[in-house]
Amino acid sequence: MKYPRLLSSGANNRVIALSETEVAKLFVDDTRSDIGSEAEKMKFANKINGLVVRFIRIGYDDALQAEQLIMERIYPIDYRAYEVEKRELWWEVFEHELHQLHAAGFVHRGIKRPSNLSGLAFDNILLTTQGLRLIDVGISALLPQVGPDLFEKYRQTELQEMAEFHEYFLNR
Numbered sequence: 001m002k003y004p005r006l007l008s009s010g011a012n013n014r015v016i017a018l019s020e021t022e023v024a025k026l027f028v029d030d031t032r033s034d035i036g037s038e039a040e041k042m043k044f045a046n047k048i049n050g051l052v053v054r055f056i057r058i059g060y061d062d063a064l065q066a067e068q069l070i071m072e073r074i075y076p077i078d079y080r081a082y083e084v085e086k087r088e089l090w091w092e093v094f095e096h097e098l099h100q101l102h103a104a105g106f107v108h109r110g111i112k113r114p115s116n117l118s119g120l121a122f123d124n125i126l127l128t129t130q131g132l133r134l135i136d137v138g139i140s141a142l143l144p145q146v147g148p149d150l151f152e153k154y155r156q157t158e159l160q161e162m163a164e165f166h167e168y169f170l171n172r
């Protein structure tokens with residue numbers, strides 16, 4: 001099937017542009033990921049702060065026979081467009097907001113993609129002129145669902161991946 005207005009084929013799901021302000025992540029029958037839980041996790045993070053991309057609504061595209069997770073459209077820019085001093089400030093906001101999410105019981109888990117997957121390691125972190133944003137809560141975890149021990153393990157991994165991202169973001 002040919003997808004019109006395709007933005008990215010992603011690691012699991014295709015993302016298409018709906019308008020200048022909205023994109024849709026497509027979930028077709030054979031995807032193993034669950035649109036409902038991804039939407040719930042996104043809404044949870046949206047209540048805490050503005051780091052995770054804004055959920056808009058769930059839809060269905062008859063022609064594509066795909067469920068759509070419709071969200072705010074982000075226009076990412078290259079890190080190298082901005083001075084390192086400026087990136088440091090954006091990093092500090094990012095770190096603060098991610099710690100806020102952790103404290104609220106949300107861990108993203110997709111900061112860095114596993115090295116066996118091709119593509120950019122940090123492609124779930126997008127830089128905009130207003131700072132860093134997170135997309136793709138597909139494998140994110142909420143404390144009540146995974147319990148304190150697993151949550152803490154995930155959080156520790158995330159802290160390590162944040163440190164790797166910090167290094168990359170400033171030196172790219």
Ligand SMILES: Nc1ncnc2c1ncn2[C@@H]1O[C@H](COP(=O)(O)OP(=O)(O)O)[C@@H](O)[C@H]1O
Nearest residue numbers: 008010011012013015053072073074123135136
């Ligand atoms: N809100 C968005 N605005 C703009 N582009 C997006 C948005 N969400 C996803 N994308 C693009 O689609 C790609 C795949 O989306 P993602 O949610 O990461 O899916 P996957 O689970 O397949 O990795 C992203 O790497 C990015 O290029």
Ligand SMILES: [Mg+2]
Nearest residue numbers: 010011124136
């Ligand atoms: Mg992704």
